[in-house]
Amino acid sequence: MSALVVVGVDGSPSSLEAVDRAAREARLRGCGLKVVHAFIWPAMHVPLGPSPLGPAEGGLRNQVGRMVAEAVEHARSVAPDVEVTSVVATGEPLTVLEAQSRTAALVVVGSRGLGGFVGLLLGSTAVHLAAHARCPVMVVRGRPGPARRIVLGVDGSPAGDAAVEFAFAEAALRGTGIIALHAWTPWSAPAPPPQDPSMPYAYEPGMLADAEERLLAEAVAGWRERYPSVSVEYKVLRGGAREALIESSGSAELLVVGARGRGGFVGLLLGSVSQALLHHAHCPVTVVRGPDAHR
CATH class of the missing domain: 3.40.50.12370 (Rossmann fold)
Structure with a gap:
């Protein structure tokens, strides 16, 4: 199989739009799609599991698992014939996605992620990844025009x-x-x-x-x-x-x-x-x- 299309997800509406576009790009290329989430919290030594006083399905690790599963399910609904895999990698987004780009055909990201400042038109991960990735980077923003x-x-x-x-x-x-x-x-x-x-x-x-x-x-x-x-x-x-x-x-x-x-x-x-x-x-x-x- 040819190199994969990689899409970065963080649970934001922008990253879900990126998943949609990435699934279509993978289908066009006849290749697989890898859904990637950069899990930064382990490096910050914060509790990842559910709180002893909370529900068993709580905690950061479970939250991330649900978010990635949702992204995978959305990709499969868009392109049922595309093989979709996922990975949760410890690290900050730029480092994780730059590493993934070394073996990818294309990396797709949303224009804004979670935690973006109000009024900021482009997330820092997107612009820095475009400068550092080892393969083409597609930043999903706006809407495709009618001209095709x-x-x-x-x-x-x-x-x-x-x-x-x-x-x-x-x-x-x-x-x-x-x-x-x-x-x-x-x-x-x-x-x-x-x-x-x-x-x-x-x-x-x-x-x-x-x-x-x-x-x-x-x-x-x-x-x-x-x-x-x-x-x-x-x-x-x-x-x-x-x-x-x-x-x-x-x-x-x-x-x-x-x-x-x-x-x-x-x-x-x-x-x-x-x-x-x-x-x-x-x-x-x-x-x-x-x-x-x-x-």
Whole structure:
């Protein structure tokens, strides 16, 4: 059997939505689903069993068992043909889920968990996991739009190739198409050689825009050949990537981006655009880290 889809659960409504989506993703891939709960209380040396004065079914351990069983049952109701297993691992969520990601095809989490501060749009586990996981991370937020298209954010960087590959594979699984979106500004675009060396900032009108269109076409060309059944719509927009991708997510089924784009600071595990999308996108977001990020 291929690598599993892993879903993190904590008993919150957000994590139950993640279970729903993870079960569907496992069914698409023809693989199993593992429901994972990070049980932090043993490390804090608090009583786990029922109180001597309370019911036998009380206590943290029993509470967690019921919560995980509910998540497993929900997954099986969504995808009855998917093999669902569960594990309760001692540790804090980021450490537990990062370890699970080492052998997973995909990790799915909700956008907010239990204990989130009122007004906090994204739980800390989700954003940190997107930066540290060893496989793609899907953060379930918003609602899939009506277009049944995957929006792929393309920046032309080598680190972004993994996101392009993931988006094409995902579109092929779903039988849907891709909107390949590239947004640029004169400050973010790598400048082409000047026409007149004596005037280093003098370019023919449209030269930067033409270069950005070529960048997008070249970034997806090889993957179009590998996945000929996947239709691709190209969008090259002059403007901020955050705004363009957030707006496009309103009608998308899924938004796929790399963890870091061109121009990212060395050592920065999650780029500012990816973070903004995790906080504000209108549909689920998958963040894909390039192979160099795992070294």
